Amino acid sequence: MIDYKGKVALVTGGASGIGEALAKQLSERGAHVIVADKQADLAKEVAARLPHPGLALPCDLSEPDAPAALVKDAFGWKGQLDLICANAGFGRRKKMMEEDFGADTMTLFAVNMFAPFRIAQAYGAGLAGSGARGRLMITGSENSLSLPQAVRRSRLGAYGASKHGVLIMAEWLKEELGGDLMDVHVLMPGAVYTPLISRNLPDPKDLPPDMGVIMPDRCAEIALKGLDLGLFYIPTHAHIGDDIRPRFDGVQDALKQLGLV
Secondary structure, X not given: OXXXXXXXXXXXXXXXXXXXXXXXXXXXXXXXXXXXXXXHHHHHHHHHHOOXXXXXXXXXXXXXXXXXXXXXXXXXXXXXXXXXXXXXXXXXXXXXXXXXXXXXXXXXXXXXXXXXXXHHHHXXXXXXXXOOOEEEEEEOOHHHOOOOHHHOOOOEHHHHXXXXXXXXXXXXXXXXXXXXXXXXXXXXXXXXXXXXHHOOOOOHHHOOHHHOOEOHHHHHHHHHHHHXXXXXXXXXXXXXXXXXXXXXXXXXXXXXXXXXX
8 A cells, every 4th residue: 555644645626525535535534635726715614624724725726837836836845746646627517519618618627637737747756866756646537438327428528538638648648658658547437426426316226226426425435446456447337347348349340341350
């Protein structure tokens, strides 16, 4: 297991949901935690409630310069930055034939897909020449891998595209780093009881069993276990493996019909 005692961890989107759970569990394991979120007051509350009270940093990651400024401030707190959980993100529901690709969609991609890699660039620059090794976990989604069976009526085309982008960019980042500077991981949660779900189902007891929803604490537990194991891909639900099968089978069938195998 990773020893987080005396380590500094930055969690974006840390004021609620998966981010809050990650912040709490990292603090329980001895880390000094920075809670970064657009919801400044809520971030302060979360940071103050941690087992080892942390630092809250307000941050709007839709702004192009915000990721680098955040990383600079995180390094400045205690002179080190051992782990970044680039977790901030949000959803958008709109059918693809109705998607206007306007400002809201661009903000979705700025936060979900571009911000984690702007963070990675700033983190790499901060680590370079320091002799320290970093660790970066980016929150993708089950939508990074497929069109999940459980959400096929949810109008998540643009959101799914942003999370697909997270995965392939993380794979390229890992490849190009070649083992230098930092370890890279991608958390791929299925349904988690975050505000996105709780707005419509305020009582977890009302959750349909077939949704397979897990609590944020369970998601964070799986995420940190994945880091302990050194995994690049960190899925949170068993069905994620089944959901990618139709794409693989479809490609295999096409190869056969085209006479290529």
